[in-house]
Amino acid sequence: MNRNWGTLTLAILASLSILLLRLQGSSTPAWVIIETFVCIALSLMIRLWMNRQPSSWLESKSAGRFRTVFFATGVLVVLVPWVSKLIQTRGMGGNGEATELVWMGMLQYAALWIAAGATQSRHEWLSFLMSCFLTIFGLATSDREGMIQIVGPFAIIAAWWLMARYWSSIEGGFVASENIPLVRMRMTILLGLAGIAGVALWLATSVGRETVLLDGFMPTSGGKQRADASARQGVGDGDMLVAARDEAFTFGAVDTDLFLESEVPSMYDLVSEIYGEASNKKRKYARAISLDQQVQEMEREGTESKKNSREFSALRKPKDPSQSFRPEGTESRAVVQLIGRTPAWLRSESFDRFENGTWYQSPALDLAKRNMEPELKVIQDKPWMTVQSISSELAYPVRERLAVKVIGLESPRLLSPSWITHIHIDRIDQPDFFGWTQDGQLMMPNRDTVPRLTVVHQLTQIPSLHVLRDPHHPMCQLSHAPAAHGRSSDFLSHYLQIDASEKNAVQCARSWLEEQGLAGESATDWERVSASKSAVQSWNDSPR
Amino acid sequence: MGQEMIDRMGSAMHYDFCPWANKYVYWLKRPIGWVVLAFLASLLLGIYVSHQAYMAAGIIAAVGVIGAAWPWISMIGIRGELSWNPSRCEEGDTIDTTLTIANRWPWPAWGLVVQADDAISEQIDAPEQPISLSKVPAWTRSRFRWLCQPKARGVYPKRQVRLTTAFPFGIWSCSRMLHVSEPLIVWPRSVRLTDVPENSGTQHLGIGGVSQRVGDDGDWMGVRPYREGDSLRQVHWAQTARRDMLVVFERQTRSRQTASIAMDTLAAANCSSAESDWMLRILVSLANHLMHHSWNVRVHMGGRWQVWHSGNRDRLMDEIAAWDPHASHKVSEPNFERDSGYSIAISTATPGIATTRVHQGVCVFRTQAGGIMPPDIGDDSHTAWTICIEDHPEDALREAWRQLCQWGVASEAIGRS
Numbered sequence: 001m002n003r004n005w006g007t008l009t010l011a012i013l014a015s016l017s018i019l020l021l022r023l024q025g026s027s028t029p030a031w032v033i034i035e036t037f038v039c040i041a042l043s044l045m046i047r048l049w050m051n052r053q054p055s056s057w058l059e060s061k062s063a064g065r066f067r068t069v070f071f072a073t074g075v076l077v078v079l080v081p082w083v084s085k086l087i088q089t090r091g092m093g094g095n096g097e098a099t100e101l102v103w104m105g106m107l108q109y110a111a112l113w114i115a116a117g118a119t120q121s122r123h124e125w126l127s128f129l130m131s132c133f134l135t136i137f138g139l140a141t142s143d144r145e146g147m148i149q150i151v152g153p154f155a156i157i158a159a160w161w162l163m164a165r166y167w168s169s170i171e172g173g174f175v176a177s178e179n180i181p182l183v184r185m186r187m188t189i190l191l192g193l194a195g196i197a198g199v200a201l202w203l204a205t206s207v208g209r210e211t212v213l214l215d216g217f218m219p220t221s222g223g224k225q226r227a228d229a230s231a232r233q234g235v236g237d238g239d240m241l242v243a244a245r246d247e248a249f250t251f252g253a254v255d256t257d258l259f260l261e262s263e264v265p266s267m268y269d270l271v272s273e274i275y276g277e278a279s280n281k282k283r284k285y286a287r288a289i290s291l292d293q294q295v296q297e298m299e300r301e302g303t304e305s306k307k308n309s310r311e312f313s314a315l316r317k318p319k320d321p322s323q324s325f326r327p328e329g330t331e332s333r334a335v336v337q338l339i340g341r342t343p344a345w346l347r348s349e350s351f352d353r354f355e356n357g358t359w360y361q362s363p364a365l366d367l368a369k370r371n372m373e374p375e376l377k378v379i380q381d382k383p384w385m386t387v388q389s390i391s392s393e394l395a396y397p398v399r400e401r402l403a404v405k406v407i408g409l410e411s412p413r414l415l416s417p418s419w420i421t422h423i424h425i426d427r428i429d430q431p432d433f434f435g436w437t438q439d440g441q442l443m444m445p446n447r448d449t450v451p452r453l454t455v456v457h458q459l460t461q462i463p464s465l466h467v468l469r470d471p472h473h474p475m476c477q478l479s480h481a482p483a484a485h486g487r488s489s490d491f492l493s494h495y496l497q498i499d500a501s502e503k504n505a506v507q508c509a510r511s512w513l514e515e516q517g518l519a520g521e522s523a524t525d526w527e528r529v530s531a532s533k534s535a536v537q538s539w540n541d542s543p544r
Numbered sequence: 545m546g547q548e549m550i551d552r553m554g555s556a557m558h559y560d561f562c563p564w565a566n567k568y569v570y571w572l573k574r575p576i577g578w579v580v581l582a583f584l585a586s587l588l589l590g591i592y593v594s595h596q597a598y599m600a601a602g603i604i605a606a607v608g609v610i611g612a613a614w615p616w617i618s619m620i621g622i623r624g625e626l627s628w629n630p631s632r633c634e635e636g637d638t639i640d641t642t643l644t645i646a647n648r649w650p651w652p653a654w655g656l657v658v659q660a661d662d663a664i665s666e667q668i669d670a671p672e673q674p675i676s677l678s679k680v681p682a683w684t685r686s687r688f689r690w691l692c693q694p695k696a697r698g699v700y701p702k703r704q705v706r707l708t709t710a711f712p713f714g715i716w717s718c719s720r721m722l723h724v725s726e727p728l729i730v731w732p733r734s735v736r737l738t739d740v741p742e743n744s745g746t747q748h749l750g751i752g753g754v755s756q757r758v759g760d761d762g763d764w765m766g767v768r769p770y771r772e773g774d775s776l777r778q779v780h781w782a783q784t785a786r787r788d789m790l791v792v793f794e795r796q797t798r799s800r801q802t803a804s805i806a807m808d809t810l811a812a813a814n815c816s817s818a819e820s821d822w823m824l825r826i827l828v829s830l831a832n833h834l835m836h837h838s839w840n841v842r843v844h845m846g847g848r849w850q851v852w853h854s855g856n857r858d859r860l861m862d863e864i865a866a867w868d869p870h871a872s873h874k875v876s877e878p879n880f881e882r883d884s885g886y887s888i889a890i891s892t893a894t895p896g897i898a899t900t901r902v903h904q905g906v907c908v909f910r911t912q913a914g915g916i917m918p919p920d921i922g923d924d925s926h927t928a929w930t931i932c933i934e935d936h937p938e939d940a941l942r943e944a945w946r947q948l949c950q951w952g953v954a955s956e957a958i959g960r961s
Contacts, residue, residue, distance in 0.1 A: 068550060129578060136582065140589035140597035147596065155603045159713070162607070166714030170657055173673030175643075175688045185654070189712050193606050200602020 011115040014131035017138035043116035081105030340402025346415040367440030383429035395461035422459035468526035476524035575715035611713035621649030635733040655711035735829040739949035806844035808891035812869040
């Protein structure tokens with residue numbers, strides 16, 4: 001194996017490992033990919049060109065000029081990641097990459113460039129050391145399992161490169177010529193190496209991740225002491241509120257561990273064989289779901305954290321050595337915490353009557369009967385409840401997902417968008433845990449409040465109102481049910497029947513609609529409602 | 545301009561800014577240092593960052609363990625002996641080197657390298673490569689031969705000859721000493737000279753002085769009976785007729801010319817090793833050349849004059865091969881006698897080093913990194929030639945010797961003495 005190509009191959013593999021790492025922390029992955037592959041392509045071309053030169057070329061004057069140009073170009077290539085970050089932050093308004101990833105990128109390109117133009121053994125050795133460092137760094141700081149697929153071939157090629165380097169340093173002076181089966185010999189050595197590495201891998205994987213992770217390593221790792229906008233993950237003490245593994249910008253309304261000794265009511269209950277003195281705590285009991293026998297006895301009461309993050313002082317304080325390493329709970333004034341696209345409108349109550357400056361709920365209004373009973377549906381091994389179905393003509397087919405974590409809401413109502421279709425609470429697989437209020441709001445019956453820190457996952461649909469603007473579409477009317485226009489017991493009759501004393505108001509409304517061009521048959525009821533809503537929102541105390 | 549700047553930058557990058565710290569960081573020059581550093585780094589990363597780094601630590605540890613253990617295991621059963629044939633030679637001569645290796649263990653050893661003095665650690669076929677062996681089979685006694693050209697005088701080996709291996713990864717090497725039964729003695733190279741000093745002037749100088757010893761030159765000394773082997777031209781016919789037996793007459797014999805050669809040891813101690821080596825080569829070349837032309841040659845060695853003849857030439861050459869210029873500067877100065885024939889001193893032209901110690905009537909050969917100076921004819925103090933050791937010194941020495949022989953300046957010196 002030509003050692004020059006071996007050095008360049010190692011540099012390319014190391015570049016790929018760092019590329020995976022940089023993709024994790026970059027908001028413009030395409031930029032990073034293009035940058036890396038352009039540098040790899042340049043390195044390959046330079047190596048190809050140099051291999052085609054005669055051996056005497058190295059001593060010629062043109063080689064001297066080439067070295068000067070190569071060195072100057074190499075300096076520019078190494079600075080590319082730093083320049084890219086400048087362009088992304090100042091020119092494009094983005095975040096760019098984390099500083100240490102920029103350094104790794106510079107080192108990555110330096111290793112490639114040196115490998116491409118290596119003419120001496122020490123150049124190859126330097127590139128090899130850089131490649132090894134980059135690979136180890138990428139392996140240690142990336143949690144992508146695909147890194148193993150790069151590190152494995154890298155290790156094999158690196159071992160082969162070492163053996164080839166030593167052999168080529170001495171084969172020129174062999175006294176007695178002999179056919180040595182180099183490939184067979186090196187494969188035997190690599191098999192021995194693989195055996196030892198396999199044992200090491202088995203040892204590494206048999207240890208749980210939770211037992212070895214302590215603190216974030218890099219400044220942008222997050223963790224207990226420092227935080228950065230480019231943080232990729234955060235571990236340590238603190239709030240244990242990191243929800244997503246890939247996106248560090250999300251906080252975690254995670255399904256926390258259950259503390260059944262707490263006084264607050266819980267949706268979960270457990271029968272265990274642990275015995276001891278009876279607890280004198282007064283409990284409030286509500287409907288609960290039974291759990292499996294997986295009990296972990298704790299010496300101290302668990303910690304609850306109601307905040308979505310934790311602030312920390314910029315002033316450095318020595319840590320009290322007597323302070324126990326136990327995360328302290330935090331209080332929050334939040335009612336709920338939302339994970340999802342914002343802004344989001346969550347309905348809590350609805351009112352249908354407005355009289356004398358006050359909104360009322362009609363006593364006759366009973367939307368609970370109109371909505372379907374929740375039905376259990378398993379999605380990705382999780383128990384979801386289907387609570388509503390929306391006409392496919394009125395909504396986009398793709399559902400949005402959001403989660404709401406109850407913090408301080410003392411109500412059995414579940415805050416949700418209007419067009420919620422599915423709901424999920426961890427381990428709740430019985431439909432009768434959910435119900436509807438009279439005003440059509442999703443709630444949890446037979447309890448006073450939804451337990452604190454309950455995370456409610458929801459799937460909703462987004463209205464698509466195009467059909468409502470089509471005068472020829474059967475859904476363009478405000479209510480397509482003929483019954484809505486006739487029966488007084490239906491709530492819609494309250495909207496559609498106007499008393500005779502309000503004829504002036506009706507006339508005024510008709511005149512306004514005519515002025516807006518919405519009185520004719522070409523306008524749909526939705527357009528009229530939309531225009532009225534806009535007019536009300538922009539109402540400026542006009543008598544009209 | 546650009547090249548000059550790059551050269552300056554290169555010089556700056558090679559400059560040793562902190563020589564005091566070298567002993568703490570020189571371990572990084574060896575590959576094993578980097579392996580240990582990488583292992584420790586991976587271990588720390590595995591403990592504090594990600595358990596995936598344990599895998600890297602395991603691989604690095606495997607490379608380190610195999611790279612360190614394999615050479616050690618390979619050399620356990622290796623024994624070797626190094627010898628040369630012939631055991632004496634001059635610089636630049638081609639000699640046969642034999643390495644005998646016995647492997648007593650049941651596994652072969654690969655990638656072995658012979659580590660010896662620089663002068664004898666190269667073979668003719670691969671002059672800039674270390675002498676290496678691809679494989680020594682298990683349970684065998686192997687013999688390896690190669691041709692070697694020793695480049696410098698001396699008695700070898702000057703340091704321990706070792707057989708090392710760093711197979712397979714080259715990160716750690718183990719070695720075994722080789723036994724040397726008989727050392728190799730490399731003499732200074734003798735430059736081939738062609739001229740002999742001319743004799744001019746008196747008859748004495750033409751044939752040399754005569755002595756009362758029996759020979760074939762000069763006047764009659766007497767007669768004697770014929771002995772087997774005598775020339776018939778030496779038969780004294782008158783006496784033969786008188787005595788009725790063959791009688792031959794005896795003549796005198798010519799006395800041999802003498803040359804005294806001395807080297808300025810103080811100058812040799814203070815100049816470079818290249819110059820001192822060339823001083824020795826000049827001395828050996830002149831001594832051997834004059835000896836081959838039946839001159840009586842005296843060489844100032846070890847603080848005393850010693851006769852250079854074929855009987856003790858090897859011994860004297862061995863002494864010269866092993867001579868250390870830095871150990872000889874306290875030896876007494878040579879005293880050129882007035883009737884000692886040619887007086888030749890070998891010194892250096894380096895300013896300030898013992899050029900004034902040359903006595904009157906002595907020819908001086910000086911070594912220097914410069915051009916040949918023309919002989920100072922007419923200078924009664926001494927006659928000197930400068931040999932530039934970097935510019936074809938053999939040719940310069942032949943030219944200087946030719947001038948000395950043709951101009952006969954030394955003859956005039958003898959005449960005066």
